[in-house]
Amino acid sequence: MxxxxxxxxxxxxxxxxxxxxxxxxxxxxxxxxxxxxxxxxDCDIVAAARPLADAQAVDCGEARGPEERLKTKACVEAAEAAGKPFIAVFHLPGIDSAIAQALLRATHGERIQLWYDSSPSGGPGRDRSFISRKACERFVQDPEDEETLRCESPPEAAATYVCRGTxxxxxxxxxxxxxxxxxxxxxxxxxxxxxxxxxxxxxxxxxxxxxxxxxxxxxxxxxxxxxxxxxxxxxxxxxxxxxxxxxxxxxx
Known part of the structure; x- marks a missing residue:
């Protein structure tokens, strides 16, 4: 992480x-x-994200490597440009824990980010893992990672836990x-x-x-x-x- x-x-x-x-x-x-x-x-970001996706959502896939993340990001950007609902899962590189995010857009325009971290303090195991949910105004380029996007929302916007490992x-x-x-x-x-x-x-x-x-x-x-x-x-x-x-x- x-x-x-x-x-x-x-x-x-x-x-x-x-x-x-x-x-x-x-x-x-x-x-x-x-x-x-x-x-x-066992917090699973894919299992948490799938039920939130619209039936007609564009499935941009579950990206794990650099090339897959670039492809999935392009899919999200294309769906956004066309005003279509979508779901995308990015498994992101971390130093001492596994991290991932799911980005979703509903038919009526609502945008959601789910964030997963297997161990917020670092280390093996998933007993301290969590998944949080946050509403987003838009998805923008992550300035520190060309392969993915990040959730942009007002500073006062709150997120909620949808899963805790323990x-x-x-x-x-x-x-x-x-x-x-x-x-x-x-x-x-x-x-x-x-x-x-x-x-x-x-x-x-x-x-x-x-x-x-x-x-x-x-x-x-x-x-x-x-x-x-x-x-x-x-x-x-x-x-x-x-x-x-x-x-x-x-x-x-």
Whole structure:
């Protein structure tokens, strides 16, 4: 995975959230839920992309080598020029992981990019893989790769995960009154290191009304999230419930 593509992959995620732990009126209590089950998924970008293609879409193929990618790119450009729907899959060169993208255009003009990375941090295996989906305004030439195109969309456009290599379920909520946390700003807002006792000077009690989801592990600190966006980055797949005494419409 090249440094450029790693940054691009992170940009695709469009993650947003509060700068700190979400707060609600002090009358409510803080809760925490720990991971209770884990399962693995074999993320397959072709399998994820095919159902999104229109029945009449031009099939520009699945390109793996340089010549195939140039041919597939030309097919996409021709379909775009003719205003036709299409589907194309590009397997892209990476340094320490496998990366790929699928580009699609629907009959009514909607453009979609799916992005796959087998290991965002690099290394073998696919247990940390993901596929994300993003809406695009247009497909343009990739300035760092003449063999492919890239998705162009407004900076505020968000992407969503459609597959994670490892996903978790959560146990029942319990009191977080004894928990202390510290934000991990170098990752994304809403992700924290937490422990049941004071582990560092910058660890603080969890504000009332917070609903944390945490990775269960034997040692402290453990990783926690406080927003649905952070849950997705950690691979937590579940319907987040509002903290007790709060309204679903309550903001951060």
């Amino acid at each position: 090249t440094a450029y593509r790693f940054v691009a992959a992170l940009g695709l995620l469009g993650v947003s959230g509060c700068a700190g732990v979400q707060k609600t009126p002090p009358a409510t209590t803080a809760t925490v839920r720990f991971t209770s089950q884990m399962h693995h998924t 996903e978790y379920a959560l146990g029942a909520p319990q009191s977080a009154s004894g928990l202390r946390c510290s934000p991990i700003q170098r990752y994304i807002p809403g992700v924290f290191n937490c422990a049941w006792k004071k582990a560092a000077e910058d660890y603080e009690p969890v504000p009332p009304g917070t609903a944390l989801a945490c990775m269960k592990q034997e040692t402290e600190p453990f990783r926690c999230s406080s927003t649905p966006e952070a849950d997705a980055v950690m691979g937590l797949r579940f319907e987040r419930e509002p903290p007790p005494g709060t309204s679903p419409e309550a903001g951060p």
